[in-house]
Amino acid sequence: MRAILMAEASSPLRVQSRKGLEHDAGRDGWIEQIFSMAITGYKLSQIVEHAFKNITLVIFNYDRCIEHYLFWSLRRLEVTLPDAQAAIENLNIIRPYGGLGPIFRDSGSNLVFGAAPQNNLWGQIDRIRTLTDNEVMHDPQKFSAAWEAAQLVIYLGFGFHPQNMSLLANHSLQQRRAVKVLATTVGMPPSSELRTSLANVAMTTEPKVELHDMTASKLLSDLRWRINSFVG
Template sequence: MFSRKTLLVVGAGASSEVKLPVGEELANEIASLLRYKFDFGRLETGDPTFLDHLRRLLQDGGVVNDYLAIGRRMSEGIRNCASVDNYIDVYKDDERVAILGKAAIVYLILQAESTSLLSTKRGRSGEEGMIFEPLYKTWYAKFGRLLREQVSQSDLEKIFNNLTIICFNYDRCIEQFLAFWIKSIYSVELNQAHDLVDRLRILRPYGSVAAITGQNCVAFGFDKDRISLSPLVKNIKTYTERVEDAEILLSLRSAVNEAATVVFLGFAFHPQNLALLANDKPTTAKRIFASAYGFSKPDAENIQLRLAKLFHQTETVSRSKIIVRPDLTCSQLFDEYRLSLSA
């Protein structure tokens, strides 16, 4: 359990540690998915299962052909953009591009969940289980160990005290991991673990593919015969679709303002996403950590300046307390600052 109010701000790079496609990799997968080519009515390239889902989503043969043409153009152009969202932003006045792009995102994320390190299998008893060994080198396991510290079985209800997560991803990796992690340590039933995770404050400005429990839930992973893309596409926003819900914005900014420790994991620091967190009030944060793996040193310095502005650089938060590490993955950040994060 965290001793201080702690906020995790989670971006796409965090999910890559459990083998989900992000950024350029996701764009490449979408390009392959939508590269539809027919020879006298016989499908030669492109994903046939996604095509079936697309037909059900659109329910109009003529319209489907229009979308297939858009998909072919998307498969050519999307590789030249930094991400799927960037491509959709180019065509922000054509809602068909957003619908097709979001349908592809939902489809591929559900597929990726089912082959990720967080996928589960049923044992001989029929009980669903997760193999944790591959996770020990990821930030998930290291975060889970910090979370468990000083939380006995009798105090389990308090495990998420002082923790808030802002997740910019569409996947449900955090919820999936935490439920099975808690089940394994505290020997509780899976539904009890899920109930606990449901109480954790997770804010999702762009939504998620679906709830993992409760009404209209979709189990973690992909079952092509049991899902319908139509309701799921409506669950997510791209950054072209501005987040204007006053209640969501207030929740995001309150979470930032209340936190004593803020940790950015796999976050790309896009100005539009930082703006969602911006608060007019001076922050109470005393420590800010950021994994910026893959960024250059000059860009890391620029990120530090952006965060100083975001957190209203004051006596409480000076640039010396904003630690941006371009040399560390999310997992390595937890290794490097384990004691600092648990203090």
């Protein structure tokens, strides 16, 4: 946990003033692409309630970069602090291995993004699990419901580790459906086995699975109109 907090503190997304992020921090990244697509078509007064309602994020990392960046992006649009915080607290996020906890100071058991490591972190170690732990920390029913409702599944920077793939396949779907799957596979050779595995996890057919040798940011940018057609 100490290493994660230190990584947050040294990242380009760290807050250096009360104004929030540096002007260009993260603006060329994949979270900005998600944010841009999510808010498109909504008036400022509608963003908090509606922008993220069709998105579920399954996050295997422990850091809070997504929550942190989306919060300050909302503030960049002059969404009020309480409304921006409410939007982030209501995000549909599933963390199978847990996380460091809330980023807001008035949330219970919070750890501010990039906070100085505390001496009592061992007392908070139960917030996270590792790949070798048998117990996961997410709500299986919420996870299964998200899979059942999904019309589009996107893997961004995912390592396709067998245990994580098995975890993703642990849902209640019984029949194949027409869900679309997009996955970044930077540096990986074309693999029919991976395509088959992703189709089986999502309970879809192999022609519905697309593997793209590109970064997360480029995939979201280049395929933006197609992604919007699924989740808009």
